[in-house]
Amino acid sequence: MIPLVDLKSQYLSLKAEIDQAVLAVLASSQFVLGQEVATFEDQFAAYTQTRYAVAVNSGTSALHLALLAADIGPGDEVITTPHTFIATVAAIAYSGATPVLVDIEPRSFTLDPTQLAAHLTPRTKALLPVHLYGQAADMTAIMAFAQQHGLVVIEDAAQAHGATYHGQRVGSIGLLGCFSFYPGKNLGAYGEGGAITTNDPELARKLRMLRDWGAEQRYHHTLKGFNYRMDAIQGAVLRVKLAYLAQWTRARQAVAARYAAALPALGLRTPEVLAGRSHVYHVYAIRVAQRDQLQAFLHTQGVATGIHYPIPVHLQEAFAELGHQPGAFPQSEAAAREVLSLPIYPELRPEQQDQVIAALAAWARQSSEA
Numbered sequence: 001m002i003p004l005v006d007l008k009s010q011y012l013s014l015k016a017e018i019d020q021a022v023l024a025v026l027a028s029s030q031f032v033l034g035q036e037v038a039t040f041e042d043q044f045a046a047y048t049q050t051r052y053a054v055a056v057n058s059g060t061s062a063l064h065l066a067l068l069a070a071d072i073g074p075g076d077e078v079i080t081t082p083h084t085f086i087a088t089v090a091a092i093a094y095s096g097a098t099p100v101l102v103d104i105e106p107r108s109f110t111l112d113p114t115q116l117a118a119h120l121t122p123r124t125k126a127l128l129p130v131h132l133y134g135q136a137a138d139m140t141a142i143m144a145f146a147q148q149h150g151l152v153v154i155e156d157a158a159q160a161h162g163a164t165y166h167g168q169r170v171g172s173i174g175l176l177g178c179f180s181f182y183p184g185k186n187l188g189a190y191g192e193g194g195a196i197t198t199n200d201p202e203l204a205r206k207l208r209m210l211r212d213w214g215a216e217q218r219y220h221h222t223l224k225g226f227n228y229r230m231d232a233i234q235g236a237v238l239r240v241k242l243a244y245l246a247q248w249t250r251a252r253q254a255v256a257a258r259y260a261a262a263l264p265a266l267g268l269r270t271p272e273v274l275a276g277r278s279h280v281y282h283v284y285a286i287r288v289a290q291r292d293q294l295q296a297f298l299h300t301q302g303v304a305t306g307i308h309y310p311i312p313v314h315l316q317e318a319f320a321e322l323g324h325q326p327g328a329f330p331q332s333e334a335a336a337r338e339v340l341s342l343p344i345y346p347e348l349r350p351e352q353q354d355q356v357i358a359a360l361a362a363w364a365r366q367s368s369e370a
């Protein structure tokens, strides 16, 4: 079976370096934050072209703290899309603010800026675009709208490490950028992890306090904070892996180019990369009307696939309180019905890519005969 992601082959390719870094943490007995995490923060800030990166214990925590650092809370409204991982909307709810959903622009699967004005109210405080699958949202239009209406922009860059928008790295465009280092992400820890990026020194200071019980000095709690600190082992693993991220991204893009060269001839709709954007292919999502049948067929051919995501947030039971019915966000609902994620990861070998393409070709033959 060709898996959707393969974390083991990446570990084996770096085993000596990773093991040494982890053992050094064990020997240091500095298990939480400390030098390994601080070094990773400096390197990740440089990578994202920002002044500060604040490491936390998950991408969800990064989103939660970014919202709090921007003074967003009860009574405020934060705009995001329903076609995202649940964490984006959950973090808004954690802050006490109200999530306001806006449909996606279907080619990029990201927040449609032309629909923002219709959802603006006097309570709107922030925009939370998601750089879904590894491609940036339409940040020119989103930043312009935010500036015009005095809104904060927080980027959910959990799937887009290193992606650029007109040359700018995601996470450096809005006031704050939020990243996840969940193991399966493009830069993955060996456990949970996340980070917030910003160019603002006051926000960075506040974020460092919020992640560690609101204190700069131990037992002097200025803010009501959290235990959202990053483990030193994760900092050490991420520091090692960050050095390979650029080459891994190129490898993902090479796989995507291979799929893009083969799939259109099979009648399959490949992801679009819009002008001025680079795609880092956290997810390679094709769109197909007979999605569930294709997924089942590929399974019989030894090709694992995924669906990101089968139910948009507004139709999730957990967010029934938002009061939306089916039909509320037609583009997000169509995407939920039609997207299918093919295997993509830096270690996916050419013969495995061939096997995926051959399986899709067999599907195309079968469908044309039917």
Ligand SMILES: *Cc1c(COP(=O)(O)O)cnc(C)c1O
Pocket: 058, 059, 060, 061, 084, 085, 087, 088, 130, 156, 158, 159, 179, 180, 181, 182, 192, 193, 194
């Ligand atoms: C993974 C992800 C998150 C949450 O990150 P965790 O580290 O799993 O908490 C948030 N938003 C998006 C778009 C994600 O893909």
